[in-house]
Amino acid sequence: MKPRKSGDKSKSRRTGENENKRILIVDDERDVSLVLKKVFDNAGFAAESYDDPILALKNFRTGSFDLILLDIKMPEMDGFSLYKQLKKQDINAKICFLTASEMYFSRLRKDEDFCKLDEDLFIHKPIGNEELIRKVNALLNSIPTRVLD
Amino acid sequence: MNIEVDSFKCMETMRTSVPNSGIIQILHNKIEISRILCQILNDTRCRWDFYADTESLAVAFSIQQVPKTIKEAKKRGVKFRLISDVMKDNVSFFKQPILNNVDIRHLEGIKGNFAVSDKEYISMCEISSSLKKIRSTRERKNTLSASAKISQERAIYSNIKEDVHQHQRIFENLWLNSRPIENRIREIEEGIDRTETTAISKSTEIANRIKKSIESSTEIKISFQPGGLEFLYNSFSESYKKFLDLYKRGENRGIRCVTTINKDNEKLVELLVEEGVQIRHTKNLTPLSFSVSNNEFQATAEKFEEGKMIKSLLVSTEPLYIEHYNSIFEQLWDNSIDAKDRIYDIEEGVDLTDIEIIPRSGRSRLLYLELVRCAKQEILFIFPTSSALIRQEKIGAIPLAVEAAEKRSVKVRILVPHSDQVEQRLQSLLQIKVQRPAHNADIDFRYTDTEQASGSKATILVVDKNASLVMELRDDSKTTFDEAIGLSTYSNSKAGVLSYVAIFEKLWNQIELYQQVKQANERLKLHDKMQQEFINVAAHELRTPIQPILSTVGLLSSKNQVTIKRKELNDSISMIARNATRLKQLSEDILDVTKIESQTLELKKELHDLNEIIEYSIEEYKRNPTIKYNTKVQLEYLPVHSRLYVEVDKERIVQVIFNLLANAFKFTKEGNIVISIQQDQASSSEALIGVKDSGQGIDQDVFPRLFEKFASKSFQGTGLGLFISKSIVEAHGGRIWAQNNNKLVDGKQGATFSITLPIVNSDLTQLA
Numbered sequence: 001m002k003p004r005k006s007g008d009k010s011k012s013r014r015t016g017e018n019e020n021k022r023i024l025i026v027d028d029e030r031d032v033s034l035v036l037k038k039v040f041d042n043a044g045f046a047a048e049s050y051d052d053p054i055l056a057l058k059n060f061r062t063g064s065f066d067l068i069l070l071d072i073k074m075p076e077m078d079g080f081s082l083y084k085q086l087k088k089q090d091i092n093a094k095i096c097f098l099t100a101s102e103m104y105f106s107r108l109r110k111d112e113d114f115c116k117l118d119e120d121l122f123i124h125k126p127i128g129n130e131e132l133i134r135k136v137n138a139l140l141n142s143i144p145t146r147v148l149d
Numbered sequence: 150m151n152i153e154v155d156s157f158k159c160m161e162t163m164r165t166s167v168p169n170s171g172i173i174q175i176l177h178n179k180i181e182i183s184r185i186l187c188q189i190l191n192d193t194r195c196r197w198d199f200y201a202d203t204e205s206l207a208v209a210f211s212i213q214q215v216p217k218t219i220k221e222a223k224k225r226g227v228k229f230r231l232i233s234d235v236m237k238d239n240v241s242f243f244k245q246p247i248l249n250n251v252d253i254r255h256l257e258g259i260k261g262n263f264a265v266s267d268k269e270y271i272s273m274c275e276i277s278s279s280l281k282k283i284r285s286t287r288e289r290k291n292t293l294s295a296s297a298k299i300s301q302e303r304a305i306y307s308n309i310k311e312d313v314h315q316h317q318r319i320f321e322n323l324w325l326n327s328r329p330i331e332n333r334i335r336e337i338e339e340g341i342d343r344t345e346t347t348a349i350s351k352s353t354e355i356a357n358r359i360k361k362s363i364e365s366s367t368e369i370k371i372s373f374q375p376g377g378l379e380f381l382y383n384s385f386s387e388s389y390k391k392f393l394d395l396y397k398r399g400e401n402r403g404i405r406c407v408t409t410i411n412k413d414n415e416k417l418v419e420l421l422v423e424e425g426v427q428i429r430h431t432k433n434l435t436p437l438s439f440s441v442s443n444n445e446f447q448a449t450a451e452k453f454e455e456g457k458m459i460k461s462l463l464v465s466t467e468p469l470y471i472e473h474y475n476s477i478f479e480q481l482w483d484n485s486i487d488a489k490d491r492i493y494d495i496e497e498g499v500d501l502t503d504i505e506i507i508p509r510s511g512r513s514r515l516l517y518l519e520l521v522r523c524a525k526q527e528i529l530f531i532f533p534t535s536s537a538l539i540r541q542e543k544i545g546a547i548p549l550a551v552e553a554a555e556k557r558s559v560k561v562r563i564l565v566p567h568s569d570q571v572e573q574r575l576q577s578l579l580q581i582k583v584q585r586p587a588h589n590a591d592i593d594f595r596y597t598d599t600e601q602a603s604g605s606k607a608t609i610l611v612v613d614k615n616a617s618l619v620m621e622l623r624d625d626s627k628t629t630f631d632e633a634i635g636l637s638t639y640s641n642s643k644a645g646v647l648s649y650v651a652i653f654e655k656l657w658n659q660i661e662l663y664q665q666v667k668q669a670n671e672r673l674k675l676h677d678k679m680q681q682e683f684i685n686v687a688a689h690e691l692r693t694p695i696q697p698i699l700s701t702v703g704l705l706s707s708k709n710q711v712t713i714k715r716k717e718l719n720d721s722i723s724m725i726a727r728n729a730t731r732l733k734q735l736s737e738d739i740l741d742v743t744k745i746e747s748q749t750l751e752l753k754k755e756l757h758d759l760n761e762i763i764e765y766s767i768e769e770y771k772r773n774p775t776i777k778y779n780t781k782v783q784l785e786y787l788p789v790h791s792r793l794y795v796e797v798d799k800e801r802i803v804q805v806i807f808n809l810l811a812n813a814f815k816f817t818k819e820g821n822i823v824i825s826i827q828q829d830q831a832s833s834s835e836a837l838i839g840v841k842d843s844g845q846g847i848d849q850d851v852f853p854r855l856f857e858k859f860a861s862k863s864f865q866g867t868g869l870g871l872f873i874s875k876s877i878v879e880a881h882g883g884r885i886w887a888q889n890n891n892k893l894v895d896g897k898q899g900a901t902f903s904i905t906l907p908i909v910n911s912d913l914t915q916l917a
Contacts, residue, residue, distance in 0.1 A: 030777070031697040031724055039700050042707070073689065100696070101689035126695040129703035 021140060022064065025049040026056045026082065027071035027098060032125070036069070036098075039129045040136075053077040062090040067140055069123070072099045080114055096139055100125040171308040182304045183212045186264075186271060190218040193266035197222060198230045198320045203239045205262035205273060206231075216247050223250060232323050234259040235333045243330060254327035265316040274303045336444070338365075346465035352458045356384060359440075359447065359462070363388040366442030368402035370478040374438045375409050376453030378417050378428075384458060393425040407431055407481045410491045418488050429485035441474040448474075505639040513620055513637035514544055514630055517610060521549040524612045527560045528553060529653045531597075533605035534625050535568035537633070541608065542574060544630045551578060554590040563594035564656055595660040608634075609649055616641045617649045679858060686868065690735050694728035701725055727774040734775070738869045742858065745876040752798040752880055756909060759793040759826055759836055766806035767824070776811070781819035784810075789826040793836045794909045801877045802906070805885075808870040809840040809902050817844030820897065828908070835883070835905040846889040846898035855887055874904075882907045 023045045027033040033049040040047035048065075050056035053074050068086060072079035083095050099122060120142075123135055176182045186209065190197060197219075201209065209215060223229065235243055235255040243253055263272040307313065349355050363369065363385060369392065371377070381389065389404060396403040403425065410418050410430040418428050439448035448463045465471070507513045521528060528550050532538045541547060553559035565571055575594050597605075610618045616639070623635030640646060701721045705713070744750040767786060770776060795802075806824070813822045820843030829835040847855065856875040858868065871885075878885040883906040890899040 029693050029696075031728060032693065035697040035700040035704075035724065038704055042704055100692035101685055126692050126699045129700055129707070 021045050021066045023047040023136070024056070024060075024065040024068040025098075026053050026069070026074075026079075027051060028053070028074040029071070032071070036132075039132065043129075043133045045136075053079075053082045057082060057085050060086060060089060063092075066094065067136060068093060068095040069098050069136075070095060072097055073101055083114075094139065096121040096123060096136075098123050098125055170310055172306075173309060173312070174306040176304040176306060182273065183214065185304070185306055186212060187214045187218045189264070189266050189269045189271060190215070190222050192269065193222060193227055194225065195267050196228050196230070197264065197266050198317070198324075199262070199264045200232045200259070200320055200323055201262035201264075202234055202259045203236070203242065206233055206242070208273065209262075209264075210247065219247060228252070230254075230320075230324065232256050232259065232320070232327050235330055235337070237337050240334055240337050243334075253330040254324060255330050255333035256323060256327035263316060263320075265313060265320055268308055268310075268313055270307045270313045270316045272305045274305065346463075346467050346470065349462045349464060350460060352460065355460075355462045356458060358464060359385060360388045362440070362442055362445050362447060363392050366392070366401070366444065369404045369440060369442050370475065370482075371404065371406040371408075371440040372435055372438060372478055372481055373406060373408040374434055374436070374452060375411070375414065376455070377408055377438050378406070378414055378421060379455065380453045380457075380459070381406075382417060382421065389426070390424065396425060403427060405429075405478075405482060407434065407478070407485050409434060410488060410495070412495060415492055415495055419492060422488055428488040429482060430488055430491035431481060431485035433484070434481070435477065439474055439478075441471055441478055444471070446470045446474050503639075503641045504645070507637040507639060510620075510631045510634035510637070513618065513634060513639075516637075516639060517541075517546055517618055517620065518544065518549060520610060520612045520616055520618055521546050521553065524550075524553050524559045525557065526613050527611075528562070529609075529611040529650065530561075530563045530565070531605070531609040531653060531656065532563070532565040533607055533622050535566050535571040536625050537608050537622065538563075538565050538571055538574065540628065540630045540633055547574075547578070551590070551592065554592050558591065560591045561593070562653070562657065563592075564597050564653065564660070565594060566598065567596040595657060597656065597660065609653070611646060611649045611653060614650050615643070615646055617646045619649075683858065683868070687735070687739065691732065694731040694735075697728045698725050723774065730773065731775045738873060741873045741876075742869055745873065750876065750880060752801060754796045754798055754881075756794050756796050757799050757802075759795050759838070759906070760788045762795075762797070762799060762802050763788065763806060763824060763826060763838070765799075766803045766810070769803055770807055770810045773807075776814070779814060779818070782814060782817050783821040785821055785823045787823060787825035789828065789836075791828075793826065793828065795836060795881075795906045796909050797881055797906065798877075802881070805874040805877050805904065806838070806840075808874045809904075812870060812902070813840050813842035813844065813900075816846075816900070817842045820844070820899070829905055834908055836908050838904045838906070839901055840903075841890065841899065841901040843890075843897050843899040847887060847900045852887075856885065878904050878906070 021044075023040045025033050025036050025040070025047060027036065027049070028051050030051045033051045037047045037049035050059075053070075054077055057077070070079040070082055074082075077085075079097055079099075083097075086093055086095060120135075120139065123132065127135075174185075176185060199206075199209070219229065229251040231248070231251050231253045233243070233253065233255065234257060235253075261272070261274075263270065265271075349358055369389075371381070373381070392401065392404065395401045405427045406421075407429050408414075408418075409432055410428070422428055437448050437450050438453070439446065441447075444466060446463075446465045446467070449459045449461060451459045451461065453459070507516065530538075530550070532541070538547070550559070550561045554561045563575070565575075578592055578594075606622045608620045608622070610620070612618075618637060618639050620637045621635045622633060624633055627633040701724050705718075705721055741750065763786065767784065810822070810824070822843070823839070823841045825839045825841070827837050827839075829837040856871050858872045875885050883904055885902070885904045887900055887902045890901055892898075
């Protein structure tokens, strides 16, 4: 699945603080990654989305995103593994999680020793567009925490 | 004073006169003495008491007038009493007519004589020498009456009141200390002349002595070791039968016998009881067999062998022995049970007496091994601790049980608390079973609770359902059996042993039940875990489609409706439709599972052509908005050429085919999927539908649970599809199964899911 590049910026109705902030979305549910990209694009971000975590990792370049959103429950590579891989490449990458399942969220979080991670870094699906944007903005403005290397 | 002494004729007579009371006279003349004696007899009115040894008696009765005078005195009502020493050789003397109506008593060792009447007293001092002579020759017949002579006579006569009274009192005293002559005569006749204690070793003598004893006794008490009754019955039946006849007439007190009654002598006991012998049973006999009568004690330490005559007999007339053994007998008698009860017990198998308390572990060890060694059908063990099993294996009990199982087909079952050591030992026992199946060794074991929980403190052994041995644990820390075991109880009482068998069986079955409950509990736990997982999966599956709907609706509402392009709108609508359908399917699946589980899945069965159903299913699949149709996968349909009619709920069968197709597509990235129908070759009344893919194949982990709920290896899906499909197919009387394909195509194995459905009729015309 090819990455969907950010839409035409001229079409973005909203500019300002979100201008040029680059967002990466990785969710194996094609509809989810697709719609979230639209939401972010619509809010003035430059979003890129993948439904294949391995492809996302292969195409990842250090410093190319201001914020990365990862689904946790994914086939082939779960969100936490991808997190570690991405952090290996870019220690300063700001990464947060999207999850629709408490079980996978908590189990994997525990197994992968992600318990120390700030609760704010976990965004629970389904989430309304405005709330999502608000949370993402808050994360963008926060000082990057380096809990895990 | 009536006596007139002829002073002329008795020159030597000394006569002393006592004023106001009477005289004392010493007589030296035979005639004088005779005359005075007769005078006294003539004069007395009430009594004539005579104390005399046999010699004196002979002398007195030899006097010519004496018998006549006595006869006359008797007629007057004078009461005659005589104390003498009755012996074997003079007993006949006391039976002569003159002594009829004379009250005679026996006193041992009498010497001398005196006679006392109402008012007079006489004592003859010298004993005839001729009599002494006769006595020494031991001439027995009529010795006294015929040959007695008074040679040197001397007598003291007194009629002094005080003197007479004094002698009357002396006589009374002697009378009290003597015993009736009848008693004594019987003793003499019975041959108990004097006490003796001897051992007889001649068998004829033994037989005679026993016979005599039976005949002369008034009461017989016997304590016999086993075999004694046969001995009595075989050798002395005549004697004891006579004795029992007297008993029946109330002339003696009968025979009482204590012995051990068992199956061997049960019949004889019944016979003897019928004849009148009183028999009781005890196991605690004295080692010595003895009989004790009113006058004799007889005993033997020998064992009675098939009623043969014994070789030695100890006999005693010593009252001390008689009394001692009398009391022993009475004690035995009191502690024994009636023969009838015992025989009843034997016949009913309630062998009360075969309960043995064994205080020494050494003895219980021997008994233990013996019981195991002799087992014929079944050996049951209950061990209180694992160490108990280890110890009892060391003494050889377990190896003996194994041997019993191997060589004699004895069924061996063991209940023991679990420990690693025990498991190791028992596994090696089972090896025997596995290694030598020809022996058909039936050894089985089950683990009871842990030692701490069991609380049991005894090893229980039950052999052949007829003997039990309970060995109480004294100290489990000891390594040897003898040190560890305290008191043991052996029993072959039916009720007791069967109770142990019941306890064993209860425990045995309980363990199995416990295991079943445990397994059921584990299944429940697993089920619960799966249910929990399902909720999580379902939650994930429900939330996921909501996100696109929510976001799309949000986007649409935030945009200016006019500026929205047609394509964008169409995309948005299809996204919402797709995800809404997904939600609908999921909610229907969950509802179906609920129906299946509550057995309320209803089928609207109608006749349909199977080809049509499959075609419709394929169309449905292709039409479904949730399907991302993969162009790299070819779907091929191989219909059956003839029409196959099935009576089915079309929607449900479509649902099944849909599920199978979705499943095949999900796991097939590229290649082809073939759906086919054919009439089942094995059973022509069934249609066989196959969905074959060339995907990754079925994961071995999932395979066993493939048609169970929530068995999903994919990250998408709830794991309900196959479960629902199976339920639907089975509700139609069909079957469903899956297998991985044999051939690898491009490194992929692929899987085939098959279902069968009953064919109503292959030709519709026949239905008309």
